Amino acid sequence: MAEEVLSRFEEVGLIDDSAFAEAWVESRHHGRGLARRALAQELRTKGVDSSLIDEAVSQLDSEQEEATARELVARKLRATRGLDRDKRLRRLAGMLARKGYPEGMALRVVRQALEEEGEDTEFLGEGSL
Missing domain, CATH: 1.10.10 (Arc Repressor Mutant, subunit A)
Incomplete structure (x- = not known):
């Protein structure tokens, strides 16, 4: 039935x-x-x-996904001001990882956001977490 x-x-x-x-x-x-x-x-x-x-x-492409990751990082970035660079990187990349973003994309987006804020990211390697 x-x-x-x-x-x-x-x-x-x-x-x-x-x-x-x-x-x-x-x-x-x-x-x-x-x-x-x-x-x-x-x-x-x-x-x-x-x-x-x-x-x-599949309706989401990688560009949409990356744009959303950038928006998320931009929103959270202000809350991490005052922390040291490595801690900011870990917190922001960790937030993206918990939302399912690939590690490479998360690190790239966070690194770019930190650079735009004037943080020195030269010594952050590709796998820095």
């Missing part, structure tokens, strides 16, 4: 995992600043099929 009801709901469009996944990605990326990796993990925990997850997160 339950299977019949669920099948009927799908037929009339009341259950649409694809639309749900796309709306979730749109909402959580713009609302919380989550990256593709974090969004995919959230959808997996919700039981969404892998192919639908891939399709939904």
